[in-house]
Each structure stands twice: as C-alpha cells, then as structure tokens.
Amino acid sequence: MKDTLEEQLTDIPSPPVPGAALQELLPPLTEHEAAVESARCLMCFDAPCTHACPTHIDIPKFIKKISTGNLLGSGRTILESNLLGATCARVCPVQELCEGACVLGAEHKPIAIGRLQRHVMDHIYGKKRDIFQAGRSTGKRVAIVGSGPAGLSCAGELAKLGHGVTLYERRSLAGGLSTYGIIVLREPVEVALAEVAMVRRLGVRLETGKDVGVDPSVANLQKNFDAVFLSVGLGSTPELGIPGEEFILDGLQYIEASKHQPSQLRVGRNVVVIGAGNTAIDCATIARRLGAERVTMVYRRSEHEMTAYAHEYDFVKREGVHVWFLAQPVKVHHENGVVRGLECVRISLGEPDSSGRPAPKPIAGSSVLLPADQIVKAIGQNRPSLASRLGLETEKGFIRVNDEFETSSPGIFAGGDCIRAKGSASTVMAVQDGKLAARSIHQRLVHYG
Amino acid sequence: MADLTINFGGIRSPNPFWLASAPPSNSGAQVHRAFEAGWGGAVWKTIGAPVLNVSNRYGAWHYGNQKMLAINNVELISDRPIDINLREIAEVKRAWPDRAVIVSAMVESKPAAWHDIIRRIQDTGADGIELNYGCPHGMSERGMGSAVGQVPEYCEQITRWVMDVAKIPVIVKLTPNISDIVMPARAAVAAGATAISLINTINSIIGVDLDTLEITPNIGGRGGHGGYAGPAVKPIALNMLAALGRDSVVSGSNLPISGMGGISTWRDAAEFLLLGAASLQVCTAVMHYGFRIIEDLCDGLSNWMDEKGFASVADVTGRSLHRVSDFKDFDLSFKAVARIDQQKCIRCDLCYVACNDTAHQCIDLIDKQGKVVPPGAYDQRSNGRLEAVSSRPEVVVREEDCVGCRLCFNICPVEDCIQMVELPSGRPSVTWDELSRKQRKVTEDWEQMEQYRQNMGIHIY
Numbered sequence: 001m002k003d004t005l006e007e008q009l010t011d012i013p014s015p016p017v018p019g020a021a022l023q024e025l026l027p028p029l030t031e032h033e034a035a036v037e038s039a040r041c042l043m044c045f046d047a048p049c050t051h052a053c054p055t056h057i058d059i060p061k062f063i064k065k066i067s068t069g070n071l072l073g074s075g076r077t078i079l080e081s082n083l084l085g086a087t088c089a090r091v092c093p094v095q096e097l098c099e100g101a102c103v104l105g106a107e108h109k110p111i112a113i114g115r116l117q118r119h120v121m122d123h124i125y126g127k128k129r130d131i132f133q134a135g136r137s138t139g140k141r142v143a144i145v146g147s148g149p150a151g152l153s154c155a156g157e158l159a160k161l162g163h164g165v166t167l168y169e170r171r172s173l174a175g176g177l178s179t180y181g182i183i184v185l186r187e188p189v190e191v192a193l194a195e196v197a198m199v200r201r202l203g204v205r206l207e208t209g210k211d212v213g214v215d216p217s218v219a220n221l222q223k224n225f226d227a228v229f230l231s232v233g234l235g236s237t238p239e240l241g242i243p244g245e246e247f248i249l250d251g252l253q254y255i256e257a258s259k260h261q262p263s264q265l266r267v268g269r270n271v272v273v274i275g276a277g278n279t280a281i282d283c284a285t286i287a288r289r290l291g292a293e294r295v296t297m298v299y300r301r302s303e304h305e306m307t308a309y310a311h312e313y314d315f316v317k318r319e320g321v322h323v324w325f326l327a328q329p330v331k332v333h334h335e336n337g338v339v340r341g342l343e344c345v346r347i348s349l350g351e352p353d354s355s356g357r358p359a360p361k362p363i364a365g366s367s368v369l370l371p372a373d374q375i376v377k378a379i380g381q382n383r384p385s386l387a388s389r390l391g392l393e394t395e396k397g398f399i400r401v402n403d404e405f406e407t408s409s410p411g412i413f414a415g416g417d418c419i420r421a422k423g424s425a426s427t428v429m430a431v432q433d434g435k436l437a438a439r440s441i442h443q444r445l446v447h448y449g
Numbered sequence: 450m451a452d453l454t455i456n457f458g459g460i461r462s463p464n465p466f467w468l469a470s471a472p473p474s475n476s477g478a479q480v481h482r483a484f485e486a487g488w489g490g491a492v493w494k495t496i497g498a499p500v501l502n503v504s505n506r507y508g509a510w511h512y513g514n515q516k517m518l519a520i521n522n523v524e525l526i527s528d529r530p531i532d533i534n535l536r537e538i539a540e541v542k543r544a545w546p547d548r549a550v551i552v553s554a555m556v557e558s559k560p561a562a563w564h565d566i567i568r569r570i571q572d573t574g575a576d577g578i579e580l581n582y583g584c585p586h587g588m589s590e591r592g593m594g595s596a597v598g599q600v601p602e603y604c605e606q607i608t609r610w611v612m613d614v615a616k617i618p619v620i621v622k623l624t625p626n627i628s629d630i631v632m633p634a635r636a637a638v639a640a641g642a643t644a645i646s647l648i649n650t651i652n653s654i655i656g657v658d659l660d661t662l663e664i665t666p667n668i669g670g671r672g673g674h675g676g677y678a679g680p681a682v683k684p685i686a687l688n689m690l691a692a693l694g695r696d697s698v699v700s701g702s703n704l705p706i707s708g709m710g711g712i713s714t715w716r717d718a719a720e721f722l723l724l725g726a727a728s729l730q731v732c733t734a735v736m737h738y739g740f741r742i743i744e745d746l747c748d749g750l751s752n753w754m755d756e757k758g759f760a761s762v763a764d765v766t767g768r769s770l771h772r773v774s775d776f777k778d779f780d781l782s783f784k785a786v787a788r789i790d791q792q793k794c795i796r797c798d799l800c801y802v803a804c805n806d807t808a809h810q811c812i813d814l815i816d817k818q819g820k821v822v823p824p825g826a827y828d829q830r831s832n833g834r835l836e837a838v839s840s841r842p843e844v845v846v847r848e849e850d851c852v853g854c855r856l857c858f859n860i861c862p863v864e865d866c867i868q869m870v871e872l873p874s875g876r877p878s879v880t881w882d883e884l885s886r887k888q889r890k891v892t893e894d895w896e897q898m899e900q901y902r903q904n905m906g907i908h909i910y
Contacts, residue, residue: 036514039513039514040514042797042799042862043799044796044797044798044799045797045798045799045801045802045824046798046801046802046824046825047797047798048796048837048838048841049837051827051831051832051836051837051840051841052832052833052834052836052837052838053832054832054833056829056832067513095834096833096834097832097833097834100833100834100838101834101837101838103795103796103797104795106795107795429832432832436829
C-alpha cells in the first residue's frame with residue numbers, strides 16, 4: 001500500500017489507444033462461442049440465477065433455446081420477463097445477480113448469462129423482429145412521466161395489455177439514463193434508442209420536451225388519463241458546498257457529453273473525480289479513455305464503504321485510475337476560473353451516521369492540495385423534486401409507494417429510482433418496478449374501471 | 450509393468466490395439482505412421498471388388514459441446530487399385546515384422562473370387578485375414594458385406610470357401626445389423642474360422658437439414674443409411690461381445706474375439722477386455738484425434754493393469770463375463786438408495802426435477818427451517834445473488850420411499866455427490882427365476898403378488 005499521494009500517482013500506465021476508447025467493452029459472442037457457452041449451462045431446475053434476477057427471467061430456458069438454435073423463442077423468453085433485455089444484458093451487475101448465483105460459480109466459471117442474453121437480443125433487434133404486439137384496446141389511458149427504464153417497461157407492458165399510453169419525457173430523447181447516463185463502453189446509445197422504438201411500435205405515444213408539473217400539470221394528467229405512473233428518476237447532483245464549486249463539472253453531464261458529443265468533451269490531463277460510486281467510476285473511465293494522463297478518484301470514506309460494485313472497482317483500477325480514500329474536498333483552487341487543484345482534508349472514520357456508515361471526521365491540519373486541471377463530481381443525485389411539488393408522501397425523500405406501487409395519491413403510481421428508498425438503484429430493478437406497476441395499474445383499470 | 454503383448458489365434462502383436470479396417474488403414478504411408486506412433490497392429494482397409502466413392506461420405510452426430518459422439522459413413526471398401534494395396538501391405542509387413550498386419554477382404558460371393566483374394570493376401574506375408582461381412586451400405590446392395598453377415602448360412606458357406614485355401618488365421622467380422630448376434634458367430638465357428646471380430650457399423654441416418662430438408666450429409670440432393678460408429682455405439686458393442694461370451698457354442702469353441710465399437714480410451718479398452726475381447730480395434734477415435742492416441746491407450750491400460758495386479762492382457766480377457774446375467778437371475782432383495790452429499794451438492798436441483806417428474810417422487814426440497822417447500826417458493830421481490838443462494842433449499846432423499854432407481858445418480862453433474870448406498874432389505878435373497886419355480890402363482894397373478902409383497906414387507910411408494 002502506498003501512503004502518499006505522490007507515490008500513488010506514479011506508475012500510471014499510458015492511456016489506451018484512442019480509437020478503441022469508446023467502443024463497447026465486451027465484444028459480442030460469436031455463434032460458436034454462444035453455442036459452446038449455452039451448452040455448458042446445466043439447466044438447473046428452479047434455477048438460482050432466475051431467482052437472483054430482479055425480473056426473474058427464466059434463464060435456463062432462454063439459454064437452452066440458444067443451444068437448440070431457437071433464438072426467436074429465446075428472445076421471447078427474455079422479453080416476457082424483461083422488456084428491456086438488450087439494455088439489461090449490458091448494464092446489469094451480473095456478478096451480483098444471475099451470474100453471481102450460478103451454481104457453476106463455486107468451482108468453475110459461471111455461465112456468461114449477460115453476454116448470452118446480449119447475443120439473443122442482438123439477434124432479435126438485428127432481425128428487426130417485434131416479439132409483441134399491442135393488445136386489443138381497452139379504451140383506458142395511462143400517462144407515464146419519465147421515459148427511463150421504469151417508464152419504458154411500464155409503458156410497454158401496458159400497451160401489450162391494450163391500454164393507451166402516453167409517455168412524457170423532459171429531454172429531447174427518450175430512454176433516461178440508458179440514453180444519457182450509461183457510458184458507451186457499457187451501452188451504446190443505439191441500443192437504448194432501439195428499445196424506445198420497440199416500445200413506440202407497441203403504440204405508445206411519446207411526447208418529448210415535456211416538463212410534467214410545468215406543462216402539462218399533473219392535475220391535468222389526472223383529468224385526462226385513467227392512471228398516472230411516475231418514473232422520474234432522481235434530481236441533479238447535490239452541492240458539496242465548497243468554495244470554487246462552480247468550476248466543478250457535473251458527472252452525469254460529463255457522461256452525457258461523452259455519449260452524445262464526444263468530440264466536444266474537453267477532458268483534462270489531470271482529472272479528479274469526487275465520489276466512489278458507479279457513476280464516479282464511469283466518469284473516471286471516460287476521462288482515462290479520452291486521454292487524461294492522471295485520473296484520481298477522491299472518496300471521504302474507505303474502500304469498505306464505497307458504493308461501487310467490487311467488480312467495477314477492480315475494473316477501474318485496471319484502467320489505471322487511482323482511488324484516494326479518506327479525503328474530503330474542501331476547496332477548489334483556480335486561477336481566473338482555470339482549475340489548478342482540489343484541496344482536501346484527511347478523514348478519520350467515526351461512529352455510524354444516519355446512513356449507517358461510519359461518519360467521516362476531518363483531521364485538523366491535514367490539508368493536502370491535489371493538483372488537477374479538471375474536477376468532476378459524482379456523489380449521487382438529489383431526491384426527486386416532483387414528490388414534494390405534488391405533496392406526495394415520501395420515505396427518506398423518495399416517493400413512498402405501497403405494494404401495488406401506488407403513491408399516497410390514489411391513481412398515481414410510481415417506480416424506478418424515484419422510489420428506491422431501500423437497496424441500491426439499478427436499471428433492472430427499475431424495469432421490474434415498471435412491469436409490476438403495469439400489472440397493478442391493469443388490475444385497477446380492468447376491475448375497478 | 451503389465452505385459453501388453455498378445456497372441457490372438459496365432460497373430461502376435463506388441464499391444465492389443467489395432468487400427469480397425471477403415472480409412473486410417475487405407476495406405477502404406479498411413480499404417481507406417483500408425484506403427485511409428487505405437488499401434489500394435491492394423492487391419493488394412495478392406496480390399497476386393499472394384500468400387501467408386503462419393504463426396505460427403507461422412508456424417509456426424511454431435512451432442513452439446515461433444516463433437517462426433519458418433520460418425521456415420523457411406524464410404525465403400527478401398528478404392529485404390531488392388532495391386533497397389535497388396536504391394537504396400539507386403540512392404541509394411543516387411544518393415545514391421547513385430548506388428549500385426551491383417552488384411553480385410555470382401556469380394557463377390559463366388560468361391561473362385563474368394564480363393565483368389567485369399568491367396569493374393571497370403572502372398573503379401575500378412576499375419577491374418579479378416580472377412581468383412583459387415584458393411585451395411587453400398588457393398589450390401591451388391592450382395593456383399595452385411596448382406597452376407599445377416600444370413601448365418603451365407604457366413605458359414607463363404608467362410609468354408611476361405612478356409613479351404615487359408616494358411617493364415619482368418620477372422621470373421623460380424624455385423625450388428627441382425628436380431629441375434631450369436632447366430633452368425635456360430636456359423637463362423639461351424640465353418641472353422643480362427644477368430645471372430647465385432648462389431649461392424651450400425652445402420653443409421655444421421656439427420657435431416659432443417660434449412661434445405663435434405664438428408665445429412667447431402668450427396669447431390671440425396672442421402673441414405675450409412676454405418677454408425679464411435680463412442681455412442683460402445684454399449685451396443687459391449688452387449689454383443691458379452692452375448693458371444695455367454696453362448697455355450699461360441700465360448701466353447703474358444704475362438705478369440707477382437708472387440709471394437711466406440712473404443713476411445715484405455716477405459717473403454719479395459720471394459721472390452723473384461724467382457725471377453727482378446728484384441729481391440731479402434732477407428733473413430735483415431736479419425737477424431739489421430740494416431741497419437743495410442744500412447745494413452747497403452748499407458749493407461751498398463752497402469753490400470755498394474756494397479757489391479759493383472760500381469761497380461763490374457764489375464765484380463767473375460768474377467769467380468771461371469772457377472773453378465775439375465776434379469777431372471779438378479780437378486781430381487783438387493784436394495785440400494787440414493788444419498789446426496791450436502792457438502793458437495795451445488796443445488797442445481799436436476800435430481801429433484803428428474804425424480805419428481807419422471808421417477809418416484811422421493812426427493813424433497815427442505816428449507817432452512819427444515820420444512821418441505823415447493824420449488825420457486827420465494828417472494829417475487831426477492832432477488833440478488835445473496836438472497837438467491839442463501840435461501841436455496843437443500844435437496845434431500847426420503848430414503849424410506851426411494852426405490853433406488855439410480856436416475857438421480859446418473860444425472861448429478863457433481864462427482865461423488867450422489868451415492869447409491871446398499872442397505873439391507875431384511876428379506877431373503879430370491880430371484881425371479883426361483884420365485885416362478887417355487888411360488889409360481891405370485892408371478893402370474895396380481896392379487897397373489899400383492900399378498901406376497903405384504904408378507905415380505907415390500908412397499909412401493
């Protein structure tokens with residue numbers, strides 16, 4: 001273990017080849033690789049991978065269908081449980097979910113479930129095959145606010161059941177974090193947009209550039225629709241409250257630029273990323289891959305408390321990124337707005353705070369200036385603001401829902417990151433929320449009119 | 450070091466492994482290389498009547514990640530001019546005096562044709578002759594190969610013609626495409642053959658192409674039955690081999706048997722020896738991996754023989770034959786149950802579904818509280834590696850209800866995880882044969898059978 005920052009900042013490998021910098025990290029499986037890998041699956045009964053998957057895809061079933069050459073049936077198996085199978089095949093933390101539960105994991109290599117799923121989804125989308133059609137019209141109308149994974153999933157499932165769905169999106173493109181917030185290395189924009197297109201072909205009406213709450217108002221939606229589903233995600237990145245913060249870049253905007261305008265994104269030579277969650281890791285990865293010589297992640301707690309998945313932490317270390325633990329930013333140093341460095345104090349960890357993690361306590365006089373010409377923060381997102389504007393009950397700032405995904409306001413349902421008061425938010429959990437909420441909404445509309 | 454040399458009806462070779470009469474033994478150059486690699490002998494690819502071959506002559510049966518679990522072929526006998534074959538046979542034999550060079554032959558069913566080919570083979574200095582009564586395709590349409598092997602009278606007649614002129618050992622090779630393998634073997638015995646070999650290939654169609662609807666392999670828009678060989682046929686070959694060993698006429702003749710049919714490893718080889726083979730022939734495994742496999746065939750067999758205390762191949766031959774029996778002589782009171790080692794179990798639950806759906810419903814899923822639970826008994830909102838793994842029930846056999854069918858044992862993907870444990874049944878040993886002689890009614894009448902079961906305490910779940 002190297003103690004000083006200087007020591008940590010030596011022996012950084014050179015940046016990867018620029019041409020390959022923003023390619024999808026894992027190549028697609030070849031037909032042969034998929035055949036061999038699928039034949040390796042034991043086809044467990046009541047399989048633990050299926051249990052571990054938040055959307056409970058019947059994984060042995062879809063894998064068996066790959067090995068029999070029934071890719072259409074395999075795709076249907078995936079999409080029946082998870083309408084956004086193409087996104088999830090790429091972004092799911094499979095080590096924590098299906099592959100982590102694979103019975104071959106203990107002594108052998110678990111089945112590459114994520115990559116097999118991607119193989120099937122690439123086939124389905126490559127062949128432009130629509131697995132599902134819109135159901136026979138029920139005459140009921142549902143408004144969905146926010147077109148991220150939860151909203152798309154809910155919209156698609158409701159459309160399959162014959163409900164008229166209008167999907168409102170504040171941004172110019174639908175897809176939420178899949179479109180804007182997940183680095184291209186994991187999911188190319190086209191994959192997210194293909195799923196949006198698929199949902200639209202189910203008859204879902206998409207209204208982009210609509211800031212629900214402003215225009216149209218939620219009251220308006222409630223008047224014109226039989227039910228409303230809120231899948232608004234989370235808010236902006238919180239303030240650190242330190243001098244010079246205006247010169248710090250927002251992590252999600254940094255990633256968005258890397259996806260949609262990579263040539264416009266100015267990446268520093270010496271980049272500091274504040275935070276140690278999965279978004280921070282993505283920012284650091286982007287910075288490295290787009291040419292930064294040094295990338296340092298700064299986190300006020302220790303490795304033990306970092307919210308990034310262990311496999312992501314391993315990954316980013318291999319990318320040549322250093323993580324500086326137990327350091328808290330206190331001031332941005334700059335000259336006329338040109339960033340020169342980030343001043344941090346060292347931290348000692350105290351008793352658990354309200355988050356259940358040890359409270360960071362600054363060590364007096366331990367200030368260190370970390371040289372930097374670009375600082376990015378990825379320290380989580382604010383709670384959804386719509387909740388308070390609508391007067392919905394909340395839990396730790398997240399929208400409170402019951403088992404049916406209904407909020408405290410009857411007829412208004414919610415799902416996705418905006419309700420994730422417990423556990424870690426993920427795309428696949430959002431997809432499951434959307435699916436289950438759609439079932440609840442359907443029950444309500446069909447049985448109670 | 451075990452002695453691997455054999456003397457097979459007068460044919461000697463330094464180990465019991467011969468290339469079977471097939472593409473690997475098609476030319477002098479190939480047999481030279483095989484002998485350099487260490488093969489004990491080679492049965493030259495059948496020579497005889499003139500032929501022409503076709504493309505796409507080999508089909509294969511793949512299963513999962515295993516390529517060529519079996520091969521099928523419509524290749525005919527050697528399509529090389531007979532004079533070249535005979536010259537190369539002579540050259541090979543001169544170069545390799547210690548190896549067994551046997552020549553397979555097949556000609557029209559006429560005494561003169563057989564006399565002529567036998568004499569020409571003998572002139573090469575070969576150690577023996579194998580009569581190909583087995584090819585199930587092509588040659589059989591011309592009244593040769595299996596067309597002979599399927600009719601014991603023809604086998605006997607042609608073998609007699611051969612024996613009239615033969616001065617070297619003659620092996621009769623049997624076709625498995627027959628209802629009772631013993632009959633042609635008895636014919637060989639009756640005709641005075643030196644030895645028997647089996648099995649030739651089994652009639653088969655590999656499959657149909659689902660894109661073109663053509664037969665696989667496709668030969669100019671057609672396809673048809675061909676000879677099936679390779680690992681998949683081994684159990685069939687073992688059964689036929691044992692059938693000869695158990696027939697009083699065939700075994701009483703003491704003719705040595707050359708065993709073949711799916712031998713890929715020394716383990717397969719040892720099993721063939723134990724069921725009565727005195728030499729072994731290999732083809733498909735060589736076609737898959739090349740001549741080099743001879744090294745482990747010999748090395749593995751030798752090490753196993755040392756471990757088991759067998760000094761020579763002859764010591765092994767037929768060692769397990771006395772254990773081959775008919776159902777009527779099995780002990781009906783023998784009892785075994787399946788037991789699952791929870792430490793080794795990876796919880797794939799394949800045993801559970803197999804037992805529950807297709808066997809005797811005696812494996813339960815037991816949760817952490819010790820309660821029997823149905824499959825999929827988790828909350829739909831439960832997910833993640835930890836919850837999935839930690840909440841997974843154990844699979845436990847209800848031994849009192851287990852009939853010991855052994856299905857779970859066969860399915861389990863983990864080595865030594867499920868064991869078939871012998872338990873005392875508490876009943877006196879009895880066979881069906883004894884029962885039908887001593888208590889005939891029990892074997893003929895269901896009510897009597899019920900009564901018998903009650904008396905004996907036989908409870909079938």
